[in-house]
Amino acid sequence: MAVAVICEFNPFHNGHRFLLSEARRLTGGGVIAVMSGDFTQRGELAVCSKFDRARAALNNGADLVAELPAAYAVSSAERFARGGVGTARLFGCVDHLAFGCEDDDLGLLKKAAFARDDSEVNRLIAGEMSGGSYYPRALDFAVRQVFGDETADILSKPNNILACEYIRALSGSGIEPLPVKRRGAAHDSDRAEGEFASASYIRRLLRSGENAGAFLPEAPREITYPENLNAAVMYRLRSMTPEELRLLPDVSEGLENRIISAARSRATVDEVIDEVKTKRYTRARIGRIITCALLGITEELQNLNIGHVRVLGFTPEGEKMLGSCSGEIVTSVSKSASLGEDAAALLAADIRATDTAALGYGEIKPCGADYLTKIIKVNSAK
Numbered sequence: 001m002a003v004a005v006i007c008e009f010n011p012f013h014n015g016h017r018f019l020l021s022e023a024r025r026l027t028g029g030g031v032i033a034v035m036s037g038d039f040t041q042r043g044e045l046a047v048c049s050k051f052d053r054a055r056a057a058l059n060n061g062a063d064l065v066a067e068l069p070a071a072y073a074v075s076s077a078e079r080f081a082r083g084g085v086g087t088a089r090l091f092g093c094v095d096h097l098a099f100g101c102e103d104d105d106l107g108l109l110k111k112a113a114f115a116r117d118d119s120e121v122n123r124l125i126a127g128e129m130s131g132g133s134y135y136p137r138a139l140d141f142a143v144r145q146v147f148g149d150e151t152a153d154i155l156s157k158p159n160n161i162l163a164c165e166y167i168r169a170l171s172g173s174g175i176e177p178l179p180v181k182r183r184g185a186a187h188d189s190d191r192a193e194g195e196f197a198s199a200s201y202i203r204r205l206l207r208s209g210e211n212a213g214a215f216l217p218e219a220p221r222e223i224t225y226p227e228n229l230n231a232a233v234m235y236r237l238r239s240m241t242p243e244e245l246r247l248l249p250d251v252s253e254g255l256e257n258r259i260i261s262a263a264r265s266r267a268t269v270d271e272v273i274d275e276v277k278t279k280r281y282t283r284a285r286i287g288r289i290i291t292c293a294l295l296g297i298t299e300e301l302q303n304l305n306i307g308h309v310r311v312l313g314f315t316p317e318g319e320k321m322l323g324s325c326s327g328e329i330v331t332s333v334s335k336s337a338s339l340g341e342d343a344a345a346l347l348a349a350d351i352r353a354t355d356t357a358a359l360g361y362g363e364i365k366p367c368g369a370d371y372l373t374k375i376i377k378v379n380s381a382k
Contacts, residue, residue: 313376
């Protein structure tokens, strides 16, 4: 049997190596990584290519790396989890899903995960929001009132929140959740603890040209710079109509008009986000909407079911795991013409994402990496 890990590996660091090692140790099975491509859940450009990150994962504990479709990779936590679990479920050999989190008490995580289904919690949320509060704060208040501080505190920590979404998405799947307590630096911490540092801290080091080798099993070959996409994003936003923006995920209540107004009066993506964000619409949410605009990811596309697996690489053990896959297996993009309609649409978005990310390097790269890059084959997971 096997354990799946839904991940970004942005970049792949020592904490990720620890997670894969623990997942293997605790289950005794092989490891399948369902990994975001060239854009991440915050709507940001990944710091290095998906192929670099897949190679690092295979060299350091993963047996197979499958790409999480871009449409799900740049979505809300709930849809991100649903997409990752949907991919994992295609593998009949997967019986566990491992995830890093601040608290590894599975009972408490489950209680927090399903707290928002409680009728009293929802009544309190509605009351708070009608008074001008925004959802995360209203949820915290309601859960604290109904279930107590211990459960509410679970939902105040970034990785716990995603862990709870995984648990919800796993309901009825037959796959067991496996929480692994994070080691070392906290999420988004701006300092290191021994050999461990947060991914955000490592990205800052890499993009400023500093040495991050102490925190990485292997260094990325090339680094991206999000500001290099600024002109492309601003052009896209300035050329879109309100009707086109309304087709994007999470755009409602006239938000399209605020985005258009900001894009026409501001000079950078960061300035647009600062102009549009409110208590209700966070920076992360606006960033995801803007990335969806850039990549042509609509609400409709983000709701398609995942019935295929795009394979980025494998070990010999990982190659055997493909035999348990019930979905359409994509090992060569150039040979994917026979895919079903949904798979073809999702894969086309992945290719757009890769080609768009090619603009983000110090030296702009040509299109076509998805067609030209071979499956990564590693002799064995370390």
